[in-house]
Amino acid sequence: MTASHMMKAVVFERYGAPEILSLREVPVPVPSKGEVRVRVHATTVNRTDTATLRAHPFFARAMTGLLRPKMQTLGMDFAGQIDMAGEGQTRFRTGDRVFGLSPDLFGAHAEYLCLPADGAIAHIPGDLPYDQAVVGEGGWYADGTTGLLSGGARCLIYGASGAIGTAAVQLAKAKGAHVVAVVGTRHLDLARDLGADRIVNYETEDFTATDERFDVVLDAVGKTSYFRCRPLLKKDGVFAATDLGPGWSNILLGTLYGIAGSGRVRVPFPQDAPGFIQRLADLMAQGRFRGVFDRSYPLGEIVEAFRYVEAGQKTGIVTLTIR
Numbered sequence: 001m002t003a004s005h006m007m008k009a010v011v012f013e014r015y016g017a018p019e020i021l022s023l024r025e026v027p028v029p030v031p032s033k034g035e036v037r038v039r040v041h042a043t044t045v046n047r048t049d050t051a052t053l054r055a056h057p058f059f060a061r062a063m064t065g066l067l068r069p070k071m072q073t074l075g076m077d078f079a080g081q082i083d084m085a086g087e088g089q090t091r092f093r094t095g096d097r098v099f100g101l102s103p104d105l106f107g108a109h110a111e112y113l114c115l116p117a118d119g120a121i122a123h124i125p126g127d128l129p130y131d132q133a134v135v136g137e138g139g140w141y142a143d144g145t146t147g148l149l150s151g152g153a154r155c156l157i158y159g160a161s162g163a164i165g166t167a168a169v170q171l172a173k174a175k176g177a178h179v180v181a182v183v184g185t186r187h188l189d190l191a192r193d194l195g196a197d198r199i200v201n202y203e204t205e206d207f208t209a210t211d212e213r214f215d216v217v218l219d220a221v222g223k224t225s226y227f228r229c230r231p232l233l234k235k236d237g238v239f240a241a242t243d244l245g246p247g248w249s250n251i252l253l254g255t256l257y258g259i260a261g262s263g264r265v266r267v268p269f270p271q272d273a274p275g276f277i278q279r280l281a282d283l284m285a286q287g288r289f290r291g292v293f294d295r296s297y298p299l300g301e302i303v304e305a306f307r308y309v310e311a312g313q314k315t316g317i318v319t320l321t322i323r
């Protein structure tokens, strides 16, 4: 294989800590019929990547591989240029600037990525730089919850400063909801900029000490619980979470309420990534959605990037620049 058929990619062959990730030369993938190849310019390191690396929670192995990971390269978000358009698709041409998600096979922590042309991929709106177009992962998880909202609904977002929380505030506002955002002191201005109608500082106030009642309370960072938030819910209100909850309570209660048919507690698994990415592209083009970015790492500092994201203190999105 010649050097031009090789690319740099971050590889992992077993589950474990960030230190097992290694930057290697691997063959450049070739698009199959109906696929496109993207020359990746920017990607992200996010909580889905860190959880998949460690196979946490354990049952996620049912999707990612029981003993060893099915995929060898992580990276769900990508932004780049179409470098080769396979036969049988007319949606993209070589040179098109695109962004999207690779939710099943990952693979974006690499110089090239192949995916179906009818997958979760869309044109980047206007001249938005690649490193500001890697906005899919947090938004997709947020969409599972904000999809429950309609115009005029009241929504409280706990932890509105992470990748999911910053996206949730904007998606909820785009749906016409009234949004209360709960964040720490350093993120008060950010929550205001994102359009929250009221902001509560969890470091100095008790966010449950209010007479306001909500259609949806979203725990976007896995730091509160249904029992704490229950008094905030309207009679038919929904508590949604992105994490297991204390003692797996969100999974347990979600299952019980699901069986009972009320859906009062939910851990929504995001659906329809292709449809979501197109809606996101439209919202970005209309100036109604933007990524919130924390910091950027070069591909060679992948271990540091994973360690930082795992610490759970990032503001919005951490990017990885490939070129």
Ligand SMILES: NC(=O)c1ccc[n+]([C@@H]2O[C@H](COP(=O)([O-])OP(=O)(O)OC[C@H]3O[C@@H](n4cnc5c(N)ncnc54)[C@H](OP(=O)(O)O)[C@@H]3O)[C@@H](O)[C@H]2O)c1
Pocket (backbone or CB within 6 Å): 046, 047, 048, 051, 052, 056, 057, 138, 141, 158, 159, 160, 161, 162, 163, 164, 165, 182, 183, 184, 185, 186, 187, 202, 220, 221, 222, 223, 242, 243, 309, 312, 313, 314, 315, 316
């Ligand atoms: N299993 C999976 O595949 C998967 C995938 C995606 C996400 N998730 C889960 O979804 C959650 C959110 O993901 P994310 O990427 O949005 O998180 P993230 O970006 O890592 O969230 C970090 C933010 O949380 C805030 N925060 C930390 N402690 C807080 C607290 N006690 N109360 C309120 N805010 C707090 C931090 O701000 P301050 O320091 O200012 O508080 C920081 O801005 C995580 O729990 C993650 O595990 C799971």
